[in-house]
Amino acid sequence: MTTQTTHPAFPKCGTSTMNSAASVRKRTTRIFKSRGLTIQSSALDALLNVLSREDQAHNSDDALNAIISEIKLRNAKVVNVSLLEEVVAELSRNGRDVTEEALQLLNAYQMPRLEYDSMRKTFTLVNSKKSLIGEASDKVDMFAQRYALIHQRILRQDIFQPKLVGGGGGTHVLTPVESLLGRGGKKFLLGMIVQVEEGKYYLEDRTGQVLLDFSQASLLTDGFVTENSVVLVEGEAVDGVLHVHHIGSPLVENRSSAIQAIGLQNTDIFSSISSLSELEKERQQEMTYGEDGMFVVLSDVHLDNPSVLDKLEIMFDGYSDFSPLPVFVFMGNFTSKPLSASSNGATAIISYFDDLTSLICKFPKIASEGRFVFVPGPNDPGMTGVLPRGPIPNYFTGSVRSKIKHAFFATNPCRMRFFTKELVFFRDDLVSKMRRHTLLQPRHDEECDASMQKQLSRHAVKTILDQSHLSPLPLTASPIYWQHDHALRLYPLPDALIVGDGVEQYYENYEECDAINPGPFSAGFNFVVYRPVGEVKENETKSDVEFSQI
Known part of the structure; x- marks a missing residue:
């Protein structure tokens, strides 16, 4: 000593x-x-x-x-x-300063792109300006990168690793599509389901396509199987058709394992923690100050409903004495029906945001110190219908921006950093979309105590986390800007995924990722309180999820 x-x-x-x-x-x-x-x-x-x-x-x-x-x-x-x-500035910071600096918002159009080179087996984090108008090659690259990121992660799983002792292979060997020709017997394949002809689905990898026959397919994993999803298939090729025996989602990889494989610098999408020393320092501050961090998340905040404003006033009154104040995340839709296209719709939407501003200003501390993040819904004004979608235009939200000191209008989806934690916020009706476009009915567990709705929600969560993508659906059902598809990818998995879904509230912890739906606020005045660092114990942090109702 x-x-x-x-x-x-x-x-x-x-x-x-x-x-x-x-x-x-x-x-x-x-x-x-x-x-x-x-x-x-x-x-x-x-x-x-x-x-x-x-x-x-x-x-x-x-x-x-x-x-x-x-x-x-x-x-x-x-x-x-x-x-x-x-140095003096660093030492003079108090807990509030540290917590505020640890909070960072990243919009979809600002997010760098993680690329994987299959030939060199290397990752690169690319910052480059992208257009909303893509070319055909961008569409090809979009699907190729989705597949490549999953493929490399699958090959690192133990069951696909070749054994060094004894000279034998691993438990399973992936067969490329092009190698199916003239070779009988059961094979394991990894590929993306694509619809080449109306009603005919093919399995596609980098080497080719093969027609699929699902007539005897058995699902081995929970989740939905949809067009454009990547799947593991066990089957036998006969006369140019792959008869599927078993099918399931690709094996998932938790966040820490993915970061270790990719490298810290190539996962630093916020440009804030690029070295191990910075990471360790941030973790120490997280354990010291992180328990003060709180996110209050509401979805479907219909401002045209007077009852919603009444309940918001009660909620603000309850949090007005908190120190520090929580971060309020409001997700759309912000009206009960689309209004921007109607004759007086724009004026009405402006007045509704004016009403919200007046309500917040009733609580001076919240108006001056509170942080608000607004994530648009499918029916909110702006460029709608294609993901990722931009923020609600300034034209509609001028009063909020001018009178609420810390109001941020984000893209859908958007990401936030809280110390070392990454949070993804996304507003979409995932469960209903996946149910409509599934090719095989998901597994039903009759012994499970959860209701059918809870089971469907669990299937949806597992699908998007296994696929490492927020919208692994046909582009006809969920259009995407090809050059910005990376903003929807979930690789590495975030620490928390908060989805404003149209179904009842749910919470799942899957591979160390908290998946949460606060439920529609306008329906039952439900919301969720999320603490990324709810507890610090033995140099480890544990999150906390609390469902609330007014």
Whole structure:
């Protein structure tokens, strides 16, 4: 064990006048030299000014040692004014400052793209401007990248790893589509289901396509099987047709395993934690301050319903004394029916957001300090119908933006960082869409205590997390901007996926990912309170989900 000597920076009250300002400068300079540091004259002047304020509270010794220790952590040898200001600012931050800096919003159109090179087996995080109008090659690349990201993760699973001892293969070997020709027997394949002809579905990988026969197919996993989903198939090819015996979702990979495989820098989509030292520092701050973080999430907040505003007022009143305040995430639709296309629809929508602004302003603390994130729904004004969709235009939300200090209008989907946690917010009717477009009825567990609706919700959650995509559906059912498909991908899995679905509330924890639906607020005045760091125990954090009702 080593000990550290505390050097007195300033004389205590009542000492003799021989301890002049000059002697203080010399002593401080000597202290820095004893710690292997050189401090510039201008920086010394600034430091003494800082310490003089600390001396009034008899904390100058502790302050000086804290400053020197922080400088040493940065591996600096020469201390200039810029470095000193940076260190003092870091040490002066309180818990609220740290928590606010740990909160970061990332819109879909700003998100960098994770690319996988199948030939080189390398990942790259690409920042480049993309257009909403894509070319045919962009559509091909979109599906190719979806498949490649799942394929590489499957090959790293134990059952597909070749065995080094004994010379044998793994439990299973994936067969490319092109290798099916002239080869009988059961084979395992990984491919994407595509509809080449009306009513005829094919399994496609990088090598080719083969017609599928589902007549005797048995589902081995929970989830929905839809066009454009990637599946694992066990079957036998006869006369150019793959007769499916068993089919299931690709094996999933939890977040920590994916980050380890991809590399931290290539998963740093927020450009905030690019090194292991920064990650460790962020984790320490997360364990110290993260329990204060709270997200209050509402979906289908119909502002044209007076009862909704009444309930919101009750909710705001309940949170008005919280410190720190929660982050309020409001997801659309913000009206009970589409209004933007009607003759007076635009005026009506503006008035509804004006009403919301007036309501929030009844609570001055919430209006000035509260953070609001608005995620548009399918029927809200703006460029609708194609994912990812842009924020609600400024034209409709001017009053909110001008009077609510921290109001952010996000894309759908959008992502937030809270310390080391990644949260994805998405508004879509996933369960109903997947039920309409499934090719095989999902498995039904008669022994499960959950209702049919709960089971269907579980199938939907498992589908999008297994597929690592928010909308693994035919493009006719869920159109996507080809060049922005990466904004819908969920690889690595986030720490939390909060989906504003049209069904009743649900919560699933799947492979360390919290999947949550707050339920429609306008229907039963339900919402969810999510704490990414609900508990800190033995250097580990655990989230907390609370369903609430007004």
